[in-house]
Amino acid sequence: MNATIAISGAAIFDGDRTHQNAALLMREDRLETIVAKGDIPAGCRHVALEGGMIAPGLVDLQVNGGGGVMLNNAPNVETIRTICEAHARCGTTALLPTLITDTRENTRAAIEAAREAHAQKVPGMIGLHLEGPHLSVARKGAHAAELIRPMEEEDCAMLEDAAKALPSLLVTIAPESVLPEQVARLSKAGVIVSIGHSDCSYQAAATLAANGANCATHLFNAMSQLTGREAGLVGAALETGGLFAGLIADGFHVAPASIRLALRAKAVSGHIFLVSDAMATVGTDMTEFTLNGRRILRDGGRLTLEDGTLAGADIDLISAVRFMEHTVGLDRAEALRMASLYPANLLEREAELGALRPGGRANIIWLEETGQLAGVWQQGRRLM
Numbered sequence: 001m002n003a004t005i006a007i008s009g010a011a012i013f014d015g016d017r018t019h020q021n022a023a024l025l026m027r028e029d030r031l032e033t034i035v036a037k038g039d040i041p042a043g044c045r046h047v048a049l050e051g052g053m054i055a056p057g058l059v060d061l062q063v064n065g066g067g068g069v070m071l072n073n074a075p076n077v078e079t080i081r082t083i084c085e086a087h088a089r090c091g092t093t094a095l096l097p098t099l100i101t102d103t104r105e106n107t108r109a110a111i112e113a114a115r116e117a118h119a120q121k122v123p124g125m126i127g128l129h130l131e132g133p134h135l136s137v138a139r140k141g142a143h144a145a146e147l148i149r150p151m152e153e154e155d156c157a158m159l160e161d162a163a164k165a166l167p168s169l170l171v172t173i174a175p176e177s178v179l180p181e182q183v184a185r186l187s188k189a190g191v192i193v194s195i196g197h198s199d200c201s202y203q204a205a206a207t208l209a210a211n212g213a214n215c216a217t218h219l220f221n222a223m224s225q226l227t228g229r230e231a232g233l234v235g236a237a238l239e240t241g242g243l244f245a246g247l248i249a250d251g252f253h254v255a256p257a258s259i260r261l262a263l264r265a266k267a268v269s270g271h272i273f274l275v276s277d278a279m280a281t282v283g284t285d286m287t288e289f290t291l292n293g294r295r296i297l298r299d300g301g302r303l304t305l306e307d308g309t310l311a312g313a314d315i316d317l318i319s320a321v322r323f324m325e326h327t328v329g330l331d332r333a334e335a336l337r338m339a340s341l342y343p344a345n346l347l348e349r350e351a352e353l354g355a356l357r358p359g360g361r362a363n364i365i366w367l368e369e370t371g372q373l374a375g376v377w378q379q380g381r382r383l384m
Helices: 077-088 104-119 153-165 180-188 202-210 232-239 256-266 317-328 332-338 341-347
Strands: 004-008 011-013 022-027 030-036 045-048 053-056 058-063 092-100 128-131 169-173 192-195 244-248 272-275 288-291 294-299 302-305 364-367 373-378
Touching: 011 022, 053 332, 058 077, 058 128, 058 272, 058 317, 058 341, 077 092, 077 104, 092 104, 092 373, 104 128, 104 153, 153 169, 153 180, 180 192, 180 202, 192 202, 192 232, 202 232, 232 256, 244 256, 244 341, 256 272, 256 317, 272 317, 272 332, 272 341, 317 332, 332 341
Parallel strands: 004 045, 011 053, 058 092, 092 128, 128 169, 169 192, 244 272
Antiparallel strands: 004 022, 022 030, 053 364, 288 294, 294 302, 364 373
16 A cells, blocks of 8 residues: 555645645655645645645754743753653654753753754654853843853854754854854854843944854843934844844734844844743643752743742644734744744745655644644644
């Protein structure tokens, strides 16, 4: 019997355009092609859906935790596996587990855990995001001030080695703690350098962009703002064509009007992509957890330190897609691109992730007409 599976009965959004009366063909963990429904090859196993939309599996580049665990609290393969499994059930079929500012020892442990998870082919794990510790205390957000420090030679060498061993390595840094020549060195080594948690000037951000930084971490949050006399990191992120920008769309971190303005600004200078910035709470009913010895409280969809500082987000990426569509007013196709194709573009991995293309990973979501998740396939295996 033909090992190809044909999925039909729903509109198929491939990351570029939408196909009607069509079928998506996949074989094992890879996509084959999209054909007219009447051209499904004989002998295929046919999965007939009832309406809605098939779309690429979501790609999240900032995932601190999920399923009740945080990478910081236990930087090992099982933690990464638990996080990936929790988010896969929510439609995020590829992600970067993210370590928030921590000790050099825990950073090394996280890198080693990501290396081993990659070797074990943990489903959904596509690399690592190190958010800190080379940030600015002035814009630390929920990061522990006592762990923030300048980048030293040992750190730079460690990141260069990690970039060689991992499929993708994203590192968030601030100009206050990292030199332009260090950014150039990391970029040359294959590290994706993102600017964040910084109170820097527009020019300082532009200098790092000229030296290889190509992203800004969670736009508007924990960064110098756009004002009349100083554009800050927000202005640099919006105006600089070479900079992508992550965005937390949960209704708490950024106002809808600010999101709409940012989208207009970036329409001619690059892409904004969605991140969840998710913590341990995703996929659980827990009401609090700890991070670097501090309590994080969950209340009404918000996560905060005890002093009220926002501490990551209590959201999965498909919920952010719905927020962009129903609250911000974005077209569903573009909202989906922000959570799939554009992050894959940043990683330069769009041939395998973020779109339904021949030879790509068979990561698929099925949405109801309302945008609610109805099904998930990860590497060809149906999860729900």
